Amino acid sequence: MALRNKFVAGNWKMHLSVAEGVALVTELRALLDGVAGVRVAVAPAFTAIHPVADALRGSLVEIGGQNVHWEKQGAFTGEVSPEMLVEAGATCAIVGHSERRQLFGETDEGVRKRARAALDAGLTPIVCVGETLAERDAGRTLEVVGAQVRAGLEGFDANDLAKLAIAYEPVWAIGTGRTATSAQAQEVHAAIRAILRELVGDAADCVPIQYGGSVKPENAAELMAQPDVDGALVGGASLSAASFAAIVRAARDAV
Ligand SMILES: O=C[C@H](O)COP(=O)(O)O
Numbered sequence: 403m404a405l406r407n408k409f410v411a412g413n414w415k416m417h418l419s420v421a422e423g424v425a426l427v428t429e430l431r432a433l434l435d436g437v438a439g440v441r442v443a444v445a446p447a448f449t450a451i452h453p454v455a456d457a458l459r460g461s462l463v464e465i466g467g468q469n470v471h472w473e474k475q476g477a478f479t480g481e482v483s484p485e486m487l488v489e490a491g492a493t494c495a496i497v498g499h500s501e502r503r504q505l506f507g508e509t510d511e512g513v514r515k516r517a518r519a520a521l522d523a524g525l526t527p528i529v530c531v532g533e534t535l536a537e538r539d540a541g542r543t544l545e546v547v548g549a550q551v552r553a554g555l556e557g558f559d560a561n562d563l564a565k566l567a568i569a570y571e572p573v574w575a576i577g578t579g580r581t582a583t584s585a586q587a588q589e590v591h592a593a594i595r596a597i598l599r600e601l602v603g604d605a606a607d608c609v610p611i612q613y614g615g616s617v618k619p620e621n622a623a624e625l626m627a628q629p630d631v632d633g634a635l636v637g638g639a640s641l642s643a644a645s646f647a648a649i650v651r652a653a654r655d656a657v
Contacts (some may be wrong), residue, residue: 407632411445419450427630444492469516470484472512494567495526496530497528497529502630507590521565529551529555547593569613591611594617612631613631613635614636615635619649
């Protein structure tokens with residue numbers, strides 16, 4: 403019996419206007435009509451969350467934020483609180499994406515605070531981890547990813563972990579067309595699972611670990627057939643309803 407459902411999320415990054423996003427999910431919900439057993443979410447730009455949520459009303463496709471701050475309100479220019487995301491219709495939030503870490507200076511400590519606040523507001527945090535090419539080439543992948551997992555989840559218990567997801571995204575595979583092989587992905591996912599088991603015992607088996615990095619309809623089935631690859635965090639291929647729906651179907655069909 404599967405201990406966890408597959409979870410496929412589309413990260414639209416800084417793409418798609420409100421009108422384009424609404425059109426995409428209108429097509430997506432039709433394509434996914436009758437597809438069950440997979441958790442599915444899209445993460446539009448903040449400005450599109452509310453209208454996209456409206457367009458998805460009554461559908462099983464959920465909405466996520468691409469980031470979230472840890473405070474409820476205040477003088478934090480450019481940030482969005484968990485409560486604001488919930489009010490706009492979100493049920494999950496990506497935290498610690500490598501673009502946030504690399505381009506905007508986010509730290510493991512900030513990732514932990516964002517994930518904690520998201521959980522407290524009832525959102526599912528998708529906690530992103532991943533190594534750079536230089537770190538992989540230096541043989542440091544498991545050390546780097548392990549440290550991100552431990553720091554990002556410090557103080558979290560089994561109850562918390564039951565309500566979050568992790569996304570392993572090797573930085574060298576993001577937007578490059580260069581996907582980790584299914585064996586490379588499985589190796590890191592299994593290592594993450596082992597750390598979760600150290601932290602919370604058997605509850606580790608309930609945590610979905612997504613793979614992200616050039617996931618496409620063509621490689622999704624093989625990646626998701628791996629025992630510890632529980633879905634995908636999809637960038638470029640989530641900007642087309644047809645390719646995103648094909649990835650969701652691959653997740654549904656993976657055993
Ligand atoms: O959040 C998504 C990832 O950064 C993957 O992006 P990509 O599928 O365009 O490589």
